[in-house]
Amino acid sequence: MKPTGDSISRVISGDPEDTIDRSKRDFLRAAIALLAGLNLPRTSLAGGGQHGAGGSGQRVVMVVFGGVRRAETFSPQGLVNIPHLSGDLLPQSLFYRDARNEGVTAHFNAISSILTGNWQRVDDWGKLAPTTPTLFEQFRKGLGAAQSDTWVVASNKALTNLIGASSATDYGPMYGANVVFPKQLMVAAVANALRAGRSRNMADREKIEAELQSMLEAGNYEGLGWSVFDAAERLDPRVRATIEEAITSFVRSGGPTSGDELTFLVSREVMRKFSPRLLVVIFSDVEVAHFGSYAMHVGGIRTGDRLSYQMWQEIQANSEYKGKTTMVVMPEFGRDPDGSTTNGFFNHRGDTESTRGTWMMALGAAVDKPQIIERPIRHVDLCATLGDLLGCPPMDTQGTRLKELRG
């Protein structure tokens, strides 16, 4: 879908980042006033979560950020956008230079394919679950891992909670992951507070309502808003309380304002409170590209680069993770080439090298020695590989286990 006239005019009317930052700042300021009046319940879960006994003792953290082209990342002219990935992490990583998405280059299908090891062709907007078991289900069913061991924390609005489990016979939600959309929960928390009339005065309420409205509209890329409000209702109350705490401190800090910052902070909180053995974090600030601002898209890449590095630093600082965790970082796909009929970097629909060719980085426990692998790999290769690291029984997938990662 092409960006609306509004979003285009916002982008070309000069200094769009400043406009949007100011609006976010205003929103946060108003939300602070509102949330400060709430008494959010404290979680009753302290320390680590409950873990099943099975498995290898290894942990996996997967960081996925939306569509980014090689041109803006691992190319001579792109390195400037990814100083942490290229400068801090690449030298200690196993780097697959050519990781290919050979499936549907839309968000839900791309993530589903990565998580199941089979190219999924379900609804682009997450109305249908993947048809073959996810890594979460294989891990939980095969090894008796608890739900608190498997998490998805996502900024991406094209996902729904159906990303956490498949529709496959003998699997499904009873073996699925916790799925959390932090920005959605923040919006829901503020909306609930508004309904409950807790804001201090009408001026605040009007301000917040206006900002909420614009926030929801601004997030409506590709014609999809938050259609997953029900997902929050299905969360375990203890889990929900933990997330709300993280969101409250995010809002109170008044500093970070991007959806991916919030996703990172919630992911970190989940690691500290539940220490899941399998955590999937999905960033999507880069998807602002659908609105047509190249500068903001590149800003999203820089944010993803920094947050990936901060995630790695958290793994090193957290005794539950240090020394026994493999972290992988990969885009879902590239984006269309400049000059394409689909508006170039705006979209990711072309059957082109620019859209299908990406990269993948692995760090940590499963990496014997840093090296760059030239051989092309496919996104579906990852599921069986990570499953093996976690100690899962062999999986029946379209992918091939990546032999360079040590089990």
Ligand SMILES: [Zn+2]
């Ligand atoms: Zn997109």
